[in-house]
Amino acid sequence: xxxxxxxxxxxxxxxxxxxxxxxxxxxxxxxxAALMAYYGLHALQHRGQEAAGIVTSEYIPEKQKYHFNxxxxxxxxxxxxxxxxxxxxxxxxxxxIGHNRYSTTGSSSNKNNIQPFKVTYKDGxxxxxxxxxxxxxxxxxxxxxxxxxxxxxxxxxxIFLHLLARSKKEDFVEKILDVFRQIKGSYSVCILTxxxxxxxxxxxxxxxxxxxxxxxxxIFASETTSLDILNAEYVREVEPGEVIVIDKxxxxxxxxxxxxxxxxxxxxxxxxxxxYFSRPDSQIxxxxxxxxxxxxxxxxxxxxxxxxxxxxxxENEKKVIIINVPDSSNTATxxxxxxxxxxxxxxxxxxxLIRSHYVGRTFIEPGQDHRQMKVKTxxxxxxxxxxxxxxxxxxxxxxxxTTLKLLVDxxxxxxxxxxxxxxxxxPIVSPCYYGMDFPSKDELIANQYNGNVEEIRKMLGVESxxxxxxxxxxxxxxxxxxxxxYCTACFTRDYPLPxxxxxxxxxxxxxx
Numbered sequence: 001x002x003x004x005x006x007x008x009x010x011x012x013x014x015x016x017x018x019x020x021x022x023x024x025x026x027x028x029x030x031x032x033a034a035l036m037a038y039y040g041l042h043a044l045q046h047r048g049q050e051a052a053g054i055v056t057s058e059y060i061p062e063k064q065k066y067h068f069n070x071x072x073x074x075x076x077x078x079x080x081x082x083x084x085x086x087x088x089x090x091x092x093x094x095x096x097i098g099h100n101r102y103s104t105t106g107s108s109s110n111k112n113n114i115q116p117f118k119v120t121y122k123d124g125x126x127x128x129x130x131x132x133x134x135x136x137x138x139x140x141x142x143x144x145x146x147x148x149x150x151x152x153x154x155x156x157x158x159i160f161l162h163l164l165a166r167s168k169k170e171d172f173v174e175k176i177l178d179v180f181r182q183i184k185g186s187y188s189v190c191i192l193t194x195x196x197x198x199x200x201x202x203x204x205x206x207x208x209x210x211x212x213x214x215x216x217x218x219i220f221a222s223e224t225t226s227l228d229i230l231n232a233e234y235v236r237e238v239e240p241g242e243v244i245v246i247d248k249x250x251x252x253x254x255x256x257x258x259x260x261x262x263x264x265x266x267x268x269x270x271x272x273x274x275x276y277f278s279r280p281d282s283q284i285x286x287x288x289x290x291x292x293x294x295x296x297x298x299x300x301x302x303x304x305x306x307x308x309x310x311x312x313x314x315e316n317e318k319k320v321i322i323i324n325v326p327d328s329s330n331t332a333t334x335x336x337x338x339x340x341x342x343x344x345x346x347x348x349x350x351x352x353l354i355r356s357h358y359v360g361r362t363f364i365e366p367g368q369d370h371r372q373m374k375v376k377t378x379x380x381x382x383x384x385x386x387x388x389x390x391x392x393x394x395x396x397x398x399x400x401x402t403t404l405k406l407l408v409d410x411x412x413x414x415x416x417x418x419x420x421x422x423x424x425x426x427p428i429v430s431p432c433y434y435g436m437d438f439p440s441k442d443e444l445i446a447n448q449y450n451g452n453v454e455e456i457r458k459m460l461g462v463e464s465x466x467x468x469x470x471x472x473x474x475x476x477x478x479x480x481x482x483x484x485x486y487c488t489a490c491f492t493r494d495y496p497l498p499x500x501x502x503x504x505x506x507x508x509x510x511x512x
Contacts, residue, residue, distance in 0.1 A: 021277060021435045022115070022131045023047035023100035023222045024209070026190035028197035028246045030217040034069075034091030037098035040219070040226035041077045046279055047131070047222055048102030051114040052080045055127040056093030057192055066194035068125040069093060072114040095197055097190040099129035102437065112153045116192070121165035123172075124194040130157040131222055132186035132207050132435040135497050140182065160189065173259060176200070176243055180261045184497060186270075186434035188238070190220055197246040203261055204268040204496060205240030206434050206487060208284035218246045223282040237286060240267050264483070268496040271486040272436055274477055275425045276396045280331045287478040290331050296424050296468065296476040297335025297394065304422055304466035306392040309346045319345075320390040321416075323352035325407065326379075332424045333394040350385045352393075352411070375406040386414040397425045399438060401445035401460065408460050418463040426470045426491040427451060433499050438490055 023044030027036050037054045053072030060067050069091045073080035077100065081087060099115035116129040134140070137156035140163070145151070149162050163182060167175040176191070176198060186206035191198040199220040201209045212219040214232040221227060227234050238244060241264060245257040269285045270277075280290040309317050322340070324333035337349040356378055391411065398404055408419060427446035432438045441447050449455040457465035470491050477486060489495045 021047060021207075021437060022102050022129075024129045024131045024188055024190050024220070025098040025222070025226055026096070026129070026192065026197050026199060026220040027214075028095045028218045029248075029251050030214065031094060032087075033094055033096040034087045036214070036217070036219075036230055037091075037096045038077065038081050038087055039229050040221055041098045041100050043225040043229040044100050044222055045077055047277070048100030049076060050074065051101035051111075052077045052099065053101075053114050053116050053129075054081070054091055054096055054098040055116040055118050055192060056091045056096035057125065057127075057194060058093035066125060068118050068120075068127060068192075070116075070118055070127075072111075072116075074111065074114070095192060097127055097129045097192045097197070110154060113155050115155075115157060116190075117153065117158055117161055119161050119165065125192075126161055126164060127192040128157060128160050129190045130160065131188045131209075132202065133433055134159060134183055134185035134187065135433055135499050136184040156185075159183070160187075160191070164191075172196075173243075173245060173257075176245070177259060177261060180243065186497075188222060195247060198243060199238050199246075200243045200261065201238045201240055203241035203264040204266075204487070205264075205285070206268055206270050208269075208273060208278065208282075209238040210283070211235045211238055211244065216251055218250070220244075223278055223284060225279050225282050228281070234283065240264060266485040267481075267483050268485055268487040270434065270436065271473065271477060271488055272397075272425070272432075272490060275473075276328050277436070285478070285484070286480040292477055293331040293424075294335030294338070296473065297332035297337075298339035299472045299476050300332070300394075300422055300424050300466075300468045301336045301339035303469060303472050305340060305343070306347065306422065307390060307418070307420055307464065308344065309390070312344075312346055318389055319348040320392060321352060321385065322347055322349045322392045322394065323385075325393060325395045326351075326353055326355040329394050329396045329424065332396060336394050336422065336424075350382075352382050352385045352391065352414075353407070354380050354382060356380075375403050376410075379407060379410060381411055381414045383414040386411060386416045388415060388417050390418045390420070391416045392420045392422060394422050394424065396423070397428060398423055398445055398456070399428055400443055401456070405460055408462055412461070419461075420464045421457075421460065421462050421466070423465070423467045426467050426473060427453070428490050430490050430493045432490050433495065434487065434489075434497070436490065 025037050025040035027033050030036050034054055034056050041052055051074045056069045058067050071086050071090055097116050116127045118127040134156040140159050144162050163179040167178045169175045169178050180200055187202045188207040188209035189200045210224050212227040212232040213235050214230055219232050224234055241261045243259045273284055274292045278284050278289045282289045311317050322337045324330050340347050428444055429446045487496050
């Protein structure tokens with residue numbers, strides 16, 4: 001979901017650094033659809049912490065028509081739906097969709113941007129929840145406005161609904177396909193109509209999207225964690241370029257209605273989903289995240305091993321300590337350590353940082369100053385573990401460097417002998433235009449120091465700093481089909497989809 005604003009001349013421009021990656025959930029044919037959506041969103045809370053919403057479709061027999069019920073609000077799922085009556089009385093209906101929102105500075109102040117979006121058009125009600133970014137949003141929005149469309153939000157996600165409402169195709173499925181064939185970019189989308197639930201995924205399969213089954217109900221979700229919390233059965237992925245339509249006939253016959261938007265020669269899954277964003281207990285892109293993260297950590301150990309003890313043969317010298325930055329690097333650290341102990345016994349895995357789980361993830365909090373304060377309240381060190389030891393910190397990535405610098409300073413207060421950093425991804429050099437919150441290139445620490453790892457090391461104040469190479473990262477991720485491939489644009493500047501002209505200018509880098 002991309003934020004768009006208008007300047008005084010009504011020329012569409014993108015807000016600086018506004019990128020979003022969200023959680024999407026949909027369920028069809030369940031008597032407690034809202035409650036199921038609530039728990040499904042709770043299991044996707046890591047994908048967005050700023051706002052949440054649910055829309056349900058309720059059939060009113062006395063009026064012989066459908067009514068859409070909506071509840072949305074700023075905050076975590078537990079807070080937005082804290083009143084039980086919202087789920088039992090307000091959000092009645094047997095089908096529903098939900099959304100967790102994730103954004104950066106500026107966009108969170110506009111409550112109109114909270115999804116799911118709901119509209120009424122000539123054929124009934126429509127609601128939509130979207131994870132991803134559209135790369136031709138400016139063009140489509142300008143085109144629609146020129147044709148008389150009035151937008152209620154500043155997000156690209158609203159474009160889906162207007163295109164669908166204005167489609168001249170007669171058949172509903174043809175309308176859906178018509179819309180998605182006009183749109184470029186990344187999207188995992190749930191659309192709710194009066195009597196249908198539609199799931200669609202972009203042809204490159206950039207964002208994860210899965211399908212599940214709970215008794216006679218069909219579920220769609222960004223990750224399998226939503227299925228797990230409901231004890232639902234994992235059926236399969238929504239395939240890249242696929243539109244799935246669920247209605248009463250599908251429930252009765254068990255035959256899913258599937259349609260193809262467009263075939264891509266290669267998929268381009270977001271590799272950063274494996275590195276950081278998805279939960280380790282999820283399965284995405286047809287592979288378990290935990291398994292992939294452990295492999296990434298192991299390959300980092302092979303490529304960039306930790307320092308040894310000063311006197312490796314001295315049994316009395318204390319072992320080198322390997323610690324993780326909780327929680328996103330937990331499993332990669334295990335992979336790193338388990339690979340290293342095959343080669344040396346001079347290492348020990350310890351918990352050197354304790355995280356408070358009552359503070360949100362700094363990576364997705366709006367505002368740099370706010371992020372710095374969150375880091376200070378989020379972690380504490382175990383001094384007895386770190387004092388007078390060589391410490392190797394394994395972390396998943398360095399974006400701006402703010403968090404890691406503060407962590408290093410925090411760990412130094414425990415008086416370690418040395419601090420070494422090992423990063424399970426390559427240097428991030430490029431913004432993402434497909435739904436991941438990476439800031440502009442000038443804010444990225446790798447660009448601020450012109451890719452000079454030694455200078456980054458000095459700034460962070462550690463004895464050594466090593467990143468995983470792009471080659472070893474690609475060697476760590478699964479290739480489940482002949483078409484499986486990955487988007488690495490944030491590391492390589494190799495964008496798999498064309499970017500609109502104004503965004504292309506942002507993506508250009510000086511040759512030096």
